[in-house]
Amino acid sequence: MVSNRPRIPPQRLVHAVESVRTVLAVAFRKLVPGHIALMELIAAGWITQAIHAAAALGIADELAAGPRSSAELAAAVGADEDALRRLLRLLISHGIFTQRRDGRYALTPMARALRRDADVSLRDAVLFFGSPGHRNHWSHLVDAVRTGKPVGEELDGMPFFDYVQSDRELGELFDRAMTSISTLAMEPLFAAYDFGRYETIVDVGGGEGSLLAEILRRAPRSRGILFDLPEVVESAPARLAELGLADRCSVESGSFFDTVPKGGDAYILKHILHDWAEPEAGHILRAVRAAMTPDTRLLIIELVIPEHPGPHPSKYIDLEMLVNAGGRERTETEYREFLARHGFTLTSLVPTVAPDNVLEARPS
Incomplete structure (x- = not known):
């Protein structure tokens, strides 16, 4: 075959x-x-x-x-x-x-x-990043650099993530764009990291469950818990049932700023922390920390800014975070210090052939 x-x-x-x-x-x-x-x-x-x-x-x-x-x-x-x-x-x-x-x-x-129908399609990502609204935000990069704050709230009347929720046409395009970008790193991620070592995996902020579903498909002995906002995971149970994973994956809803489900052996934060500056990102880490046991592992899947001065995708996305969401990309040293401030010890960094890395951490 x-x-x-x-x-x-x-x-x-x-x-x-x-x-x-x-x-x-x-x-x-x-x-x-x-x-x-x-x-x-x-x-x-x-x-x-x-x-x-x-x-x-x-x-x-x-x-x-x-x-x-x-x-x-x-x-x-x-x-x-x-x-x-x-x-x-x-x-x-x-x-x-x-x-x-x-x-x-x-x-x-x-x-x-x-x-549209490519196995890994970037059409929606291209349409989003080339859209007039996105171009308009980037035209105010100088304002973001001067103030250190994202420009969306002043231009759109609300923070970026609230705006894409209020404008559903733009929001749906954004969701599809992020899903397509996430798909880019899927195969490199599985080639570099073995998720099958964990019995129960909690995907925090996991959207409609595309990553968790693929993990469970490749790790038949593992079980999953998908966690995100109620409106985000609304269609997830039906999708998981179509994939034959309903009996191995439960769906829970809520805000990762408050609490996350307990009972996981591994907690995944994929492309979550970079969306937020430290006060908000720290709230997320503390919520996850409260749900973990000493033997549980936190798996942060993010771009990591290299120490060398050459070009790297993380340096582009870092400015994207500055302009739109108010978050940031981080170096390995910055992640190590950031995690330590919120009760974690960085134990390893696993690179992939894609820009993404898996940062594995344990409770301090």
């Missing part, structure tokens, strides 16, 4: 290639005049908007059935043919789509990730 799971390359190879890429990028910036290197970085914002346009037009979906000419593709997506060719010319130069010798356009591996 052929597996549909993507092959995960060895971590050493991935990190070695990443190091070489960083060295070459630094060398290039030193070789060319500074204003030329800076202009290339400025143009990256235009590439983001070009990808957003391709996702909004549904170009990848139209090419899923096979290569199309510019006229066929323009008619299918409702675009001006000349303008569409110009858009694709830029995207092709970055490996997103390709043009065959006969002139027809086709998908590339990156372009396939823009399909």
Whole structure:
């Protein structure tokens, strides 16, 4: 039986290639005049908007059935043919789509990730991050840097997470975007960490349960407890039943600022702590700490900012947190100190080939 799971390359190879890429990028910036290197970085914002346009037009979906000419593709997506060719010319130069010798356009591996039905689709993430509202928040980055506070409350009249709940069209897009981004790291996460060692796993702030369901599918001896706000987990029982996990996974609701379910051998916080500054993140940690026993483990799945000065996804997301949610990414040292202040000892940091890491901690 052929597996549909993507092959995960060895971590050493991935990190070695990443190091070489960083060295070459630094060398290039030193070789060319500074204003030329800076202009290339400025143009990256235009590439983001070009990808957003391709996702909004549904170009990848139209090419899923096979290569199309510019006229066929323009008619299918409702675009001006000349303008569409110009858009694709830029995207092709970055490996997103390709043009065959006969002139027809086709998908590339990156372009396939823009399909609605891709195994790992980033279409919703592209639509969210390229949306006018998100762009507007980032246009006020200077205000966030001056004040150290997110800009959403002043622009939208309420904190970011309240706003995406009040505007359900935007909120649903945000939820789908976060789910798709979470899916990116799923296979690397399971390749690096064995969740099957825990009998009962509590996913705190686990959304609709996609991560916990996959953990239980791969760890048949484990049981799960999914915990999130009532409106978030409302559809989770039906979804878990469809996956045949209803007898191994219970669903509880509440706020992780108050209390979380007891009885877990491991508590997962995946992409939760980075959403909050320390006062709020500390409340979450203390609520989890109160539910744990000395033998229980806390598993924090987050990006960790490396100590080196080179580029890293965590440094981009750190500013995203500053602008929108008011949270932050942290270095390993910062996590170690942050956890210690709230009753935990960091025992290990397990990297993956994705930007995510598993920080394992125990009650102090």
